[in-house]
Amino acid sequence: QVQLVESGGGLVQAGGSLSLSCAASGRTRSSYAMGWFRQAPGKEREFVASISGSGTVRYYSDSVKGRFTISRDNAKITVALQMNSLKPEDTANYYCAATEGSSRDLYRQTADSVYWGRGTQVTVSS
Numbered sequence: 248q249v250q251l252v253e254s255g256g257g258l259v260q261a262g263g264s265l266s267l268s269c270a271a272s273g274r275t276r277s278s279y280a281m282g283w284f285r286q287a288p289g290k291e292r293e294f295v296a297s298i299s300g301s302g303t304v305r306y307y308s309d310s311v312k313g314r315f316t317i318s319r320d321n322a323k324i325t326v327a328l329q330m331n332s333l334k335p336e337d338t339a340n341y342y343c344a345a346t347e348g349s350s351r352d353l354y355r356q357t358a359d360s361v362y363w364g365r366g367t368q369v370t371v372s373s
Contacts, residue, residue, distance in 0.1 A: 249362040251343045256367030259333055263371075267328040269339045269343030269364055276300075277321035280346050282353040283328045285339035285369075292342070296328060297353035306354035311337075333371045340366040 255267040267283065282297030296317040297306045306316055316329040326343065343364035344353060351359035 249273045249279075250343055251345055251362055251364035253341065253343045253364045253367040256341060258370045258371045258372065261333060261335055261371055261373050263333050264329070264331045265369060266291045266330065266332065267341055267343075267347060267367060267369070270322040271326075271343075271345055275324055275345060275362075276347075277324055278347075280348060280350040280353055280358075281326040282306075282344045282350065283317065283326075284342045284344055285337075286366075290339075291373070294354055294356060295341070297344075297350040298326060298355040299350040304350050306350055330369070333369075335371045335373045336371060338371050339369050342366045 250273045253269045259265050278300035281301050283295040284292050286292040286297050289296050293306050298317045298319050314332045319326045345362045346358040348358040
């Protein structure tokens with residue numbers, strides 16, 4: 248089993264920044280692709296960003312491209328999401344994900360098996 252624990256959510260004003268972190272443990276490998284998804288109340292869960300095991304391939308949703316940056320530390324098997332220029336529409340519960348598949352599999356939401364964290368709430372006030 249793979250355990251994922253997110254941290255760093257909170258309340259921020261529009262235009263502000265937040266950084267999320269996700270620590271992986273258990274059967275995880277540094278080769279696993281990792282990523283972030285989010286779900287707002289009454290909406291479907293949506294892809295935010297993903298990063299390959301090597302850290303060289305990244306995908307972003309159009310809604311966050313240019314504002315969010317995903318990175319990883321394979322020594323600690325953590326993944327971070329730096330969120331800048333936050334907007335009220337970024338308000339959601341943010342979930343960390345890990346898969347033996349690729350970062351593109353997370354982007355396309357076609358990964359065979361995905362491990363999920365419990366989520367961390369991000370609220371952006373206007």
